[in-house]
Amino acid sequence: MAVLPEIDMINEAFWTKGRDGKIMIVQCPDCERFIHPPERICPNCLGRNVAPRAVSGDATIYSFTINHQPWLPDMAVPFALVVADIDAAPGVRIAARFETDDIAEIAIGQKLIMDFEEVEDIRLPFFRSAQEAAQ
Ligand SMILES: [Zn+2]
Structure with a gap:
């Protein structure tokens, strides 16, 4: 069971409206700055x-980072956490789990796509390898 974020008016879109490889990032229409966390x-x-x-x-x-410590009882190890630049939202970095078949080959600069795990009303973002997804 995942630890779920606390939802408020500001972060609700981010945590519940991710779909089809897209994520909701707050943006200012006046200066076009992306703002994350919202x-x-x-x-x-x-x-x-x-x-x-x-x-x-x-x-x-x-x-x-590659983690070997199961922080929750049902957590499979090792698992990878990444901090990734969102290509379409300059300045925004998101930290999330990276599901990959090849944990030893993870590298800075690697291309990712986003996917979501549905838990109750929350859509938890995680990353997959763009290369693995294309195969
Ligand atoms: Zn602005």
Whole structure:
């Protein structure tokens, strides 16, 4: 059983509206800045018209870690966590699990696609290898 995030008005779209490889990232329409984690006011121009927008979850690994400790009883190890740049949302990095058949081959710069695990009303984002998905 996954540990689920606490949903509020600001992060609701991010955690519940991810679909079809796309994720909801808050953007400011006035200066086009993407804002993640989501906030009500744009930190760049202080605009208040920020709203979630569906962007492709295609991403590039910025950093990663391989974990050998099962932090929950039913957690399979080893597993990979990555911090990835969202290609379509400059400045946004998302940390998530990386499901791959080839944990030894994970590399910075590797291309990823986004998928979602549905748990209750939450859609937890995780990454897959773009190369494995294309095969
Ligand atoms: Zn702005």
